[in-house]
Amino acid sequence: MKHNKLSIKWKFFAYLMLFTFIILVMLWLSQVVFLETIYKSIKINEIKVSANNIAKHIDDENIKGYAEAVGDQNELCVLALKMETSNRAIELFTVDTLKNCLLHTTDRRSKFILYDLAMANGGEYLKYYSYDQMRHGFIESDGQQSGEFESIIYTLVFQNNAEEEIFLMVNSVISPVAATVKTLYYQLIVISIAVIILAVVLTIFFSNRISKPIRKINDSAKILATGSYNVNFNGSGYKEVSELAETLNYAADELSKTDQMKTDLIANISHDLRTPLTMIVGYSEMMRDIPGENIPENIQTIIDEAIRLTSLVNDVLDISNLQSGVGDFIPKPVNITETIKKALLRYNKLTEQDGYTIDFEYEYDVTVNTDETRIMQALYNLINNAVTYTGADKRVTVSQTVKNGYVRISVADTGEGIEEDKLSLIWERYYKVDKVHKRASIGSGLGLSIVKSIMDMAEGRCGVESTVGRGSTFWIELPLRK
Numbered sequence: 324m325k326h327n328k329l330s331i332k333w334k335f336f337a338y339l340m341l342f343t344f345i346i347l348v349m350l351w352l353s354q355v356v357f358l359e360t361i362y363k364s365i366k367i368n369e370i371k372v373s374a375n376n377i378a379k380h381i382d383d384e385n386i387k388g389y390a391e392a393v394g395d396q397n398e399l400c401v402l403a404l405k406m407e408t409s410n411r412a413i414e415l416f417t418v419d420t421l422k423n424c425l426l427h428t429t430d431r432r433s434k435f436i437l438y439d440l441a442m443a444n445g446g447e448y449l450k451y452y453s454y455d456q457m458r459h460g461f462i463e464s465d466g467q468q469s470g471e472f473e474s475i476i477y478t479l480v481f482q483n484n485a486e487e488e489i490f491l492m493v494n495s496v497i498s499p500v501a502a503t504v505k506t507l508y509y510q511l512i513v514i515s516i517a518v519i520i521l522a523v524v525l526t527i528f529f530s531n532r533i534s535k536p537i538r539k540i541n542d543s544a545k546i547l548a549t550g551s552y553n554v555n556f557n558g559s560g561y562k563e564v565s566e567l568a569e570t571l572n573y574a575a576d577e578l579s580k581t582d583q584m585k586t587d588l589i590a591n592i593s594h595d596l597r598t599p600l601t602m603i604v605g606y607s608e609m610m611r612d613i614p615g616e617n618i619p620e621n622i623q624t625i626i627d628e629a630i631r632l633t634s635l636v637n638d639v640l641d642i643s644n645l646q647s648g649v650g651d652f653i654p655k656p657v658n659i660t661e662t663i664k665k666a667l668l669r670y671n672k673l674t675e676q677d678g679y680t681i682d683f684e685y686e687y688d689v690t691v692n693t694d695e696t697r698i699m700q701a702l703y704n705l706i707n708n709a710v711t712y713t714g715a716d717k718r719v720t721v722s723q724t725v726k727n728g729y730v731r732i733s734v735a736d737t738g739e740g741i742e743e744d745k746l747s748l749i750w751e752r753y754y755k756v757d758k759v760h761k762r763a764s765i766g767s768g769l770g771l772s773i774v775k776s777i778m779d780m781a782e783g784r785c786g787v788e789s790t791v792g793r794g795s796t797f798w799i800e801l802p803l804r805k
């Protein structure tokens with residue numbers, strides 16, 4: 324098989340490296356590339372919020388104290404004027420915490436220009452200034468400069484409670500971040516290299532740890548594939564792997580059981596086939612060669628052995644049909660009591676000639692929705708077993724009872740019973756309690772597994788109660804028609 328896919332180890336490695344790369348890119352973008360833009364927009368937002376907060380408290384008694392606190396906190400300079408006319412104003416209060424404050428150096432005329440600009444702009448205006456090295460002072464700018472000192476004045480025109488017009492100016496300085504960016508730049512180079520090395524080491528370590536248990540399981544699975552069922556899957560590491568190991572151990576166990584049963588079956592079947600065939604050939608030759616041996620008893624032996632062979636072959640065919648799903652299950656309303664009676668007719672010869680007693684106990688006729696042929700097949704298997712294994716009294720009791728929405732058909736014998744630890748095993752394919760071949764119990768070991776498969780199809784149930792030395796009662800249950 325060709326594998327074009329990446330192994331889990333390399334996949335994990337690739338994902339972790341991608342993650343590291345994204346984190347580093349984000350770090351570089353925010354700390355170096357866009358630091359100035361981010362810092363500037365934070366500053367502008369800060370000045371706007373401060374101005375609006377002061378405006379909100381303009382009618383407070385201690386507005387100057389409030390404005391001073393805001394100014395101190397954000398390094399702002401504040402000037403509030405009350406407009407008398409459009410070119411006359413009275414100073415209300417001023418806060419002067421900024422070193423290079425522009426408000427206290429700009430002339431009256433420029434302030435009124437700012438007022439006009441704010442009025443034309445809906446009551447607020449933001450103006451940028453940049454530091455000019457030649458003139459040693461701030462000059463007006465468009466706010467696009469970078470790498471030098473900038474100053475911004477934010478103006479706000481509004482009315483107080485007494486409907487007087489207030490003209491508020493707030494000034495703040497934006498220091499250049501170039502020096503900071505440079506420091507961060509070198510720091511980030513060191514950090515990035517360290518993070519990349521760490522990520523590589525960690526991913527190699529972890530990807531190995533993650534893939535190792537899977538590789539180990541794969542190695543064991545390869546051994547299993549060659550037919551060595553005693554391989555052990557070791558699921559150390561993490562939950563999924565130990566669950567997988569458990570499942571595979573279970574599968575290996577089941578495979579080895581089936582394998583063992585098949586080996587047993589072949590041994591048994593070939594023995595079972597050979598014995599009747601030997602008898603048939605032996606009796607036929609005897610009847611051909613020895614005069615006077617052509618008697619009905621000998622012919623009957625040949626017929627009996629041929630019947631044994633047929634039923635053996637039928638069992639094998641039945642189970643393989645049931646398992647491959649070839650045999651359909653066609654439910655129809657069936658009088659199950661009549662079905663049982665029909666099945667028992669088959670045993671007339673046994674009861675009349677061989678001294679067997681087969682009783683049928685029931686209270687009333689019951690109808691269920693099921694496939695009569697299949698149920699008949701299940702019944703034959705149970706009754707055949709009961710006849711085979713029943714005790715010296717040769718008694719078998721079939722009974723039909725109704726309980727909890729189910730009709731139960733039980734087949735009880737008076738034989739040796741089955742040991743408790745074997746009770747769950749007898750339903751498995753090819754399982755025979757008595758492995759030592761006995762003529763009395765020739766069977767394929769398939770009968771009960773056929774019953775179980777049929778009951779699964781019929782949505783019914785089956786089971787057994789048995790007491791060693793007293794006998795066994797096998798039962799099947801079918802759901803009653805609703």
Ligand code: ADP
Pocket residue numbers: 704708709712713736738739740741749750754755756757764765766767768769770771772795
């Ligand atoms: P088999 O064809 O060998 O009877 P089954 O699947 O019908 O195969 O039964 C499996 C095993 O269960 C039998 O080999 C037998 O040992 C045991 N068994 C089945 N029915 C009875 C019974 N009525 N009494 C005692 N043992 C039984």
